[in-house]
Amino acid sequence: MLGFPAPYSEELLYSTIARAGVHDGDTSPKQLLDKVFNNRGVIATVDLPSHVGKLASQYSDSLGLDARTLISRHTLWPIYAPFLPQERNNKLREWMSGSSQGAAHLASGIAASRVEAKAKLFVCVECLNEQKSKYGECFWNRTWQIPLLKVCPAHGLLNITSIELDGEHRHSHIPVEAAEILEPVKGEAVDRAFSNQAAQLLKVQNEGVSFSQWTSFYKHFASKLGYLHGRRIDHTRIHETVIQFWGKRWLSGAGVLPSGTETSWLRGLFRKHRKSFSFAEHIVVISALSNGAISVCDAIEKASRMVNCSKKCSHAKLQESTTEIQLGQDQIHWKQLLELSPPKAARQQKPALYTRLYRNHYDWLIYINSVNHADNKTVNKRVDWAQRDRQIARDLRRANESLSDDLNAPHLSRTFLIHQLDHRATVEKNLHRLPRCSTLLALYSESTAEYQARRLTRAHLSMKELGQEVKRWSLLREAGLSDERMTDIVAELLKEILSEQT
Numbered sequence: 001m002l003g004f005p006a007p008y009s010e011e012l013l014y015s016t017i018a019r020a021g022v023h024d025g026d027t028s029p030k031q032l033l034d035k036v037f038n039n040r041g042v043i044a045t046v047d048l049p050s051h052v053g054k055l056a057s058q059y060s061d062s063l064g065l066d067a068r069t070l071i072s073r074h075t076l077w078p079i080y081a082p083f084l085p086q087e088r089n090n091k092l093r094e095w096m097s098g099s100s101q102g103a104a105h106l107a108s109g110i111a112a113s114r115v116e117a118k119a120k121l122f123v124c125v126e127c128l129n130e131q132k133s134k135y136g137e138c139f140w141n142r143t144w145q146i147p148l149l150k151v152c153p154a155h156g157l158l159n160i161t162s163i164e165l166d167g168e169h170r171h172s173h174i175p176v177e178a179a180e181i182l183e184p185v186k187g188e189a190v191d192r193a194f195s196n197q198a199a200q201l202l203k204v205q206n207e208g209v210s211f212s213q214w215t216s217f218y219k220h221f222a223s224k225l226g227y228l229h230g231r232r233i234d235h236t237r238i239h240e241t242v243i244q245f246w247g248k249r250w251l252s253g254a255g256v257l258p259s260g261t262e263t264s265w266l267r268g269l270f271r272k273h274r275k276s277f278s279f280a281e282h283i284v285v286i287s288a289l290s291n292g293a294i295s296v297c298d299a300i301e302k303a304s305r306m307v308n309c310s311k312k313c314s315h316a317k318l319q320e321s322t323t324e325i326q327l328g329q330d331q332i333h334w335k336q337l338l339e340l341s342p343p344k345a346a347r348q349q350k351p352a353l354y355t356r357l358y359r360n361h362y363d364w365l366i367y368i369n370s371v372n373h374a375d376n377k378t379v380n381k382r383v384d385w386a387q388r389d390r391q392i393a394r395d396l397r398r399a400n401e402s403l404s405d406d407l408n409a410p411h412l413s414r415t416f417l418i419h420q421l422d423h424r425a426t427v428e429k430n431l432h433r434l435p436r437c438s439t440l441l442a443l444y445s446e447s448t449a450e451y452q453a454r455r456l457t458r459a460h461l462s463m464k465e466l467g468q469e470v471k472r473w474s475l476l477r478e479a480g481l482s483d484e485r486m487t488d489i490v491a492e493l494l495k496e497i498l499s500e501q502t
């Protein structure tokens, strides 16, 4: 198409196509699609349009408007990209450029991480006035169409327009001049905070952050801001803080009110990430927990500097040894300190060193501290398992001695024997670390046959003591045995006992 307009700063591609139609005179929407894309079936998409490659081919190379640039500067891709792994961003971009056939498959993957798009197009009336005086025409700014965004960062509340995105307008790119501007949206005080954060995302140049990086980020984030209960994440307090900062009504209106259950998205965010979370969920948590002190853009930057241990953490060791070669003086000093003290104590001893490392080697510091965390060390250091094994084995031997002579003792199963010990929980959980105990348990515990034989002997002795006549049926009743449950060995024993009677 001849003389296709270049997009204005922050203009949506949707809008540029609409202006092309206006510039071209009396073109119908279908004719416009034909001229631009050679395809009348293209759907007019605001947030993540496809066929961007075709648009890019309208421009001469000197303008530098290739598909990649158009996608990052003139669509809503930047509000999703930092929250998706890089591979998915690459695929998404391929699809948006129009070079991928897997559109449906991909679109479904994206939909999961995307909050509901606005049903109508929005405008800021003051921005429109500024555009008119500056350019002589108006365009759809991408900031206005960010889902859930109600406030123009430069001005005030946005207005809804008459342009609905689905239905009859599916194939039409409608210029802003053709829209009827309706009432302003209703917003709350927190809407400004949310809108400012969301609008900032458009400035971020990020190609994707992996699940493991986001997982580490939130672990450190919660720990740094004190949202831990002992060593665990304090989910209850996080939940309360989020509700208090945004208010239930706002969260519910935005569709991100976390439930109080184990499976709520809010809890999921602080666990190992297996799926992506939406930009709105990230903003909600980062703003609330830091009380507005940390922006979502800072968070993205920190997360993307986290050590990426995608192939389990066996690679972490490797990473440590490879970085070893280039360690600076401060880093070497810190590593030496960590050999003597846990990170917290090391930090108290050398606060200036810690600050320098925090500033210059943030990801290395977080990584090396997590490897040398006090919790990791005490688990291995505090318990001397060999010593504990010997001590528990002694207790076990003593317990067995008093039980084995007692014909009335209950079934001496493995579990029963363990329950006679003072540290039964330790033994149950750590039997693999206690070889002596393990062997003794195998030796002392009774099989079903052994237990039945003991019951039979006990019953026989007591009946004889009382001078009772020993009949087969009365002996079985006294021993609590039945023919169905009796093992073969015990049946033999019973025969022997009865034959001795006669």
Ligand SMILES: [Zn+2]
Pocket (backbone or CB within 6 Å): 124, 125, 126, 127, 128, 152, 153, 154, 155, 156
């Ligand atoms: Zn504005």
